[in-house]
Every structure is written in structure tokens, then in C-alpha cells.
Amino acid sequence: MKLATWNVNSLKVRLPHLGDWLAQVQPDVVCLQELKTEDAKFPRAELQAAGYQSAFSGQKTYNGVAILARAPLAGVSTGIPGFADEQKRVIAATISDLRVICVYCPNGQAVGSEKYDYKLRWFAALRDYLAAELARHPKLAVAGDFNVAPEDRDVHDPKAWEGQVHVSEPERAAWRALLGLGLKDAFRLFEQPEKAYSWWDYRMMAFRRNAGLRIDQILVSAELAKRCTGCTIDKAPRKLERPSDHAPVVAEFSVD
């Protein structure tokens, strides 16, 4: 079973890339972020033709999340219960006995800004939500764009980034609090190449210089971690014409 996450940075623009990638990689479940699309314009029929059911929560211009799956999606819920938010950043669904939560965590803009405070409050609400979901669903995955590079090895130039948004200590503590619930970072369950990143700035030829951050992750419950057989970042779509600035992350699981 293959589960993937990809911040597509506009589903409308990236739909051709997504279609090709689904056909090539054949993931069973895909979490998408930054759809930047209203629900009325979600390409449900095109994805169905590609073999995927979809659950989505979108809005115009900003944010927007979706879960695609080859098998039926049940128990769909959107947002974080009890956390009032206009921004469409969370969607959850159950596929067979697997609970999948797709997240587009806030960017935070700059340390000390209003958006940074919102990011930290949002992470605290996410933690409480995940604690409740974990109690109900032993096989749980949280996949998405966390907008946090958890350790210095997830940052191309830790000195230049020191104290900045995405790596600041309060953000990293908020991210680690999710691991404190018993979740594991699937990528770090395995030997990985040095300098492995999932996002590269469009500017300054950052991708060519591999000047990136690893901010897209798949967190798995203990039950799921036992069954995880690999986790990789697929840089191929980032090399295409007009790419998303994020690469997909793919985790594989043995099914029983």
C-alpha cells in the first residue's frame, strides 16, 4: 500500500503533472495541499477517470486540501473540531481500516508576526485533535505540508536559516509535540540520503543548487510504523516544466 503527500501549489495548474504522476507511481492514497480551488471547480471527474475517488475542502486563491484514494473514502471530516478557522487546511478520511489526515499547516510568514502566532495556536489545536483521533484509530497517518523543518539536517543552510520561520525553536517544539503523541516521521524510519529536501524556492535556481527544506512529512502511528517498509521523496516532478515548488513524499506499507 502506497500513501503519498504532495503540495501541488494550484491543482488547476498542476493537474497534468498530477495525472501523469498518479499513472506512473500508482499510489493508493494521496494527500494534496494548496489546491487554490473552490469546491465547485474541483476536478472530480478527471480524477475519477484516473481511478481515484476524492474528498476535498477548498477555497478560492488560498489553501485547500484533498484526499484521493482508489478505494472508497468513509468518515470524511474537515477542519479541526473546536478550532474555528476560515482557512481550509485539514481533511480526514478512512480508507479500509486506515485513518488518513491531510494537513496544510500555516506558513507563519515571520517569527513574531500575527501569522506566526496563528501557526503556533493552530499546531496546538492539531495536537489535541490528533490525540483524540489516535485514541479512536490505531492505524493512523498524518500527511502533508507541515511548514516546519524539524532538524538542522532538514535544512540546506542551517546557519542562514537559524531562528527563521520554519525552523524556529517554538515551531520545532510544536512539531515534536506531535511525535510526543506516539507518531513517527516515516522518512526517518529508514536510511536516507544526505541533504534530502521536499521544497525548493522558485528563485535563485534553488532546486539546481539543492537549496531546500524538508517540510513535507508523513507521520504514522506505532501500529502503522510497524508496517512501514519505506519512505522516499520523489524529486522527478520538480524537474518538469512549470513544477510545484514541493516534491511528493511517498510511504509504503505492507498490508495484512
Next chain:
DNA sequence: ATGGCTACGATCCGTAGA
């Protein structure tokens, strides 16, 4: 040197991303 792309929705620039 604080820019540099890209997407969007509004117009031909401002906001946001990370």
C-alpha cells in the same frame, strides 16, 4: 544586496507563499 519566482485575482500591481 532582503531582491531573485510563481499563482491568483484584480488589472498591468498587490498579496502570499516559504
